[in-house]
Amino acid sequence: MQTNSTRQSDVFYKKSKKQVITAKVDKIYNLDVFDFLNTKVADNSVDLAVIDPPYNMKKADWDTFKNQDDFLNFTFSWINALLPKLKENSSLYIFNTSFNSAYILQFLVEQDLEFKNWIVWNKQDGISAPKNKFVNGSETILFFTKGRPVFNFDDIRQPYKNTDRMKHAAKKGIIKNGKRWFPNPNGRLCSEVWDFSSERHKNKVNGKTQKMSHLTPKPKDMIERIIKASSSKGDLVLDCFMGSGTTAVVSKKLNRNFIGCEKNKQYYKLCAINIILDE
Ligand SMILES: C[S@@+](CC[C@H](N)C(=O)[O-])C[C@H]1O[C@@H](n2cnc3c(N)ncnc32)[C@H](O)[C@@H]1O
Numbered sequence: 001m002q003t004n005s006t007r008q009s010d011v012f013y014k015k016s017k018k019q020v021i022t023a024k025v026d027k028i029y030n031l032d033v034f035d036f037l038n039t040k041v042a043d044n045s046v047d048l049a050v051i052d053p054p055y056n057m058k059k060a061d062w063d064t065f066k067n068q069d070d071f072l073n074f075t076f077s078w079i080n081a082l083l084p085k086l087k088e089n090s091s092l093y094i095f096n097t098s099f100n101s102a103y104i105l106q107f108l109v110e111q112d113l114e115f116k117n118w119i120v121w122n123k124q125d126g127i128s129a130p131k132n133k134f135v136n137g138s139e140t141i142l143f144f145t146k147g148r149p150v151f152n153f154d155d156i157r158q159p160y161k162n163t164d165r166m167k168h169a170a171k172k173g174i175i176k177n178g179k180r181w182f183p184n185p186n187g188r189l190c191s192e193v194w195d196f197s198s199e200r201h202k203n204k205v206n207g208k209t210q211k212m213s214h215l216t217p218k219p220k221d222m223i224e225r226i227i228k229a230s231s232s233k234g235d236l237v238l239d240c241f242m243g244s245g246t247t248a249v250v251s252k253k254l255n256r257n258f259i260g261c262e263k264n265k266q267y268y269k270l271c272a273i274n275i276i277l278d279e
Contacts, residue, residue: 024040024259025236025258026248026252026257026259027258028242028245028259028260028261028262028271028275029261029262030261030262030265031263032261032263033078033240033241033261033263034077034078034081035261036261037078037081037082037085037240038081040259042085043084043085044084044085044086044087044088045085045236046085046086046090046236046237046238046259047089047090047091047149047230047231047232047236047237048090048091048092048093048149048227048230048231048235048236048237048238048256049082049085049086049090049093049237049239049240050093050223050226050227050237050238050247051092051093051094051095051239051241052095052216052218052247053078053095053241054071054074054241055095055096055097055100056068056071056100057097060215062263071100072100072103075100075103075104075107076107078240079094079104079108079111080111082238082240083111083113085238086146087146087147087149089146089147089148089149089150090145090146090147090149091143091144091145091149091151091230091231092142092144092145092146093119093142093143093144093226093230094108094141094142094144095121095139095140095141096139096140096142097136097139097140098139098140101118101142105118105142108142108144113145113146114144114145115142115143115144116143116144117141117142117143117192118142118143118192119141119142119143119192119193120138120140120192120193120194121139121140121194121196121222122137122138122193123137123138123139123196123197123198123201124137124195124196124197124201125198125200141194141226143230149230150230150231150232151229151230152228152230152232153189153190153229154186155228155229156190156225156228156229157186157187157188157189157190158187158188158189158191159187159188160183160188161188166183169181169183170182170183170185190225190229194222194225196219196221196222198219199212199217199218199219200212202219214243214267214270216243217243217244217246218243218246220246220249223246223247223250224250227247227250227251227254228254231254232256234256234257235256236257236258236259237251237257237258237259238259238260239258240260240261241260241261242261242262242267242268242271243267244267244270244271244274245262245270245271245272246274247260248260248271248274248275249274249275249278252275252278253278
């Protein structure tokens with residue numbers, strides 16, 4: 001039988017064991033998110049977390065919860081497990097539906113993270129055809145920070161929209177607030193409304209949706225924008241719902257380190273294939 005003192009030392013042992021975890025980088029584990037975060041990732045080690053979790057849209061077993069409370073309990077629990085892993089100066093992006101994002105935003109504010117943007121991803125691919133409301137053609141990406149992390153705004157500039165006006169402005173400038181303003185040759189600052197075609201849409205043949213190796217892969221160019229903006233070369237990027245491995249593939253391409261997990265064995269193998277194919 002355990003005495004109180006034994007139980008106390010067990011807790012101490014676990015705590016001190018946790019403190020000596022050293023993160024292995026450029027590795028994906030075939031683990032559940034909680035096993036992964038609690039046993040494989042050192043506290044205060046992650047520069048950027050790019051998280052595309054279940055949405056409870058019931059599109060697959062892994063995306064199906066008993067009810068909204070069950071889903072939110074799961075969501076807030078993995079966020080709680082993730083937050084100690086973030087460095088003092090770090091960034092966090094979380095994908096979800098706009099409805100779920102409202103709850104997640106509130107939760108993150110309560111954990112003292114700093115809200116930066118409610119990014120609207122215009123998927124250019126309506127996912128439903130309702131007759132009693134507007135078409136849900138977007139997803140939300142919440143951008144939060146801890147401390148003062150990098151934000152490489154120059155690396156994610158976008159082409160100016162009104163090119164004729166900009167051509168004129170490049171020659172003569174535009175008077176703004178009494179000063180002559182010239183457009184930046186690399187484009188405008190990136191807004192919080194993002195246009196990227198979904199992979200589902202890109203893969204359609206004659207307008208028909210095709211079966212893909214993963215149900216919901218995120219566009220690589222969109223993940224590239226996040227990683228370029230909120231990390232530097234050599235930084236550690238974490239994704240605890242790797243899916244097809246998009247975050248890992250893009251991190252590698254941009255010379256960042258990655259660490260992550262994927263619970264589904266088939267998807268875990270897909271990550272490995274995609275990482276190798278991209279070399
Ligand atoms: C939205 S998908 C991620 C897609 C990914 N961003 C991509 O570009 O391919 C979410 C993934 O989380 C995985 N997953 C769901 N529950 C999990 C859990 N408890 N632990 C780890 N992975 C989980 C699913 O198998 C699924 O592949």
